Amino acid sequence: xxxLIELTGGLGNQxxxxxxxxxxxxxxxxxxxxxxxxxxxxxxxxxxxxNYDVKYDKRITYAYSSGLLNRSVVNKIRRRRLIGWHTHxxxxxxxxxxxxxxxxxxxxxxxxxxxxxxxxFLEYREDLLKMLQPKGKRSESVYEAVExxxxxxSVAVHIRRGDYVSIGCDLKMEYYDKALELMNQKxxxxxxxxxxxxxxxxxxxxxxxxxxxxxxxxxxYESDNRTMDDLLIMSRCKHIIMAxxxxxxxxxxxxxxxxxxxxxxxxxxxxxxxxxEDWIKITA
Numbered sequence: 001x002x003x004l005i006e007l008t009g010g011l012g013n014q015x016x017x018x019x020x021x022x023x024x025x026x027x028x029x030x031x032x033x034x035x036x037x038x039x040x041x042x043x044x045x046x047x048x049x050x051n052y053d054v055k056y057d058k059r060i061t062y063a064y065s066s067g068l069l070n071r072s073v074v075n076k077i078r079r080r081r082l083i084g085w086h087t088h089x090x091x092x093x094x095x096x097x098x099x100x101x102x103x104x105x106x107x108x109x110x111x112x113x114x115x116x117x118x119x120x121f122l123e124y125r126e127d128l129l130k131m132l133q134p135k136g137k138r139s140e141s142v143y144e145a146v147e148x149x150x151x152x153x154s155v156a157v158h159i160r161r162g163d164y165v166s167i168g169c170d171l172k173m174e175y176y177d178k179a180l181e182l183m184n185q186k187x188x189x190x191x192x193x194x195x196x197x198x199x200x201x202x203x204x205x206x207x208x209x210x211x212x213x214x215x216x217x218x219x220x221y222e223s224d225n226r227t228m229d230d231l232l233i234m235s236r237c238k239h240i241i242m243a244x245x246x247x248x249x250x251x252x253x254x255x256x257x258x259x260x261x262x263x264x265x266x267x268x269x270x271x272x273x274x275x276x277e278d279w280i281k282i283t284a
Contacts, residue, residue: 001030004060004083004110007049008038011227012246013114014049015132020115022055022131023124024102031057035110037064037079051228054131083110096273116246116274118253132254134228141221142229148219149237153191155183156237158248159206161199171244171265173206175284179241179263180214182280186261187239194219194237196230239263244270244284252279 005021007014018034025032034056039047041064050059062082065074080087092113093099098120102111121128149156157176164170183191192215197203200218207216223229227247234240234251239261242248252262253276264275265284275281 001028001106002033002057002087002108003028003030004033004035004087004108006035006038006110006112007047008114010045010247011048011231012248012250013116014039014047015250016114016116016246017111018049018054018056019121019124019128019132021111022128023121026124026127027103028105033058033060033083035060035079035083037061048225048227051135051225052132053135084108095269096271114246116249118276129254129256132250134232138229138232139222139224142223142232145219145221145229145233146236149194149233152238153188154237154239155187155191155193156234156240156251157193157195158234158241158243158245158251159195159197159199159203160243160245160247161197161202164245169244169268171267171284175265175267175282176206176241178282179265180210182263182282183239183241183261184214186280191239192217194233196234242279244268249274252276 003021003025005017007017021032021034024030036047036050036059039045040061060082062078065071065078067074087108087110088105089110089112090102090105092115095114096116098117159176161170194217195203195207196219204218210216219233221229231247231251235254237255238257240248240252240255240263242252242262242264244265244267262279264279264281266281267284
């Protein structure tokens, strides 16, 4: 039997798809196939998951139609040829809500969705903690940054701007003020804030009001893939103030600190079902 996963979105969503598929394939004793067509055709980001030490049986991909007429129909036919005419297609029923019926499948199944609920893969946490680490060596300055956050009382702060600003998903900055105030109450005194963002200039301007009150650091290092390296460094901080993103979610989930404090924004689709019970939610 084959479990086929359509990888979607950027790195965080690719992690969710993989974790879901890996756990299900292990549970059912099935092969795991990864469809990277969405990334390979430039619809979203690169298939960055494959830069990690993940285990799977086969990678598949097909070229999207470039024609203007019947493009959707042509793409569906191409996908069918790739995955098999009798393969069942299972679409996620409700975002972020655990669906126990996925465990009942008994034939080749192609899964479409985001699968953003840790109940799908929590039992394989130790496997995933080992596999979701970058393959190969990173730069020396990346390892120095990892060492810096590991030896201090570090708080990662993730501020996502970029595409979120253009589509209206960026957080009101008052959330970060509330989160820093709460972290000040709960974390050991003298913590250092390490800021990760796709708009550092904006962050420096916003956080300038904390000068002399909080030690704020903007990690600088040599990198051929900032997305991967930022995630690695964030996951090694003692605590984290998240943004409303799957990327932030994985930075928190991959953190092995048993006493970590995770503060997350509750807004829009990012509600109770998305976060873990012991993570502190702030209405944003």
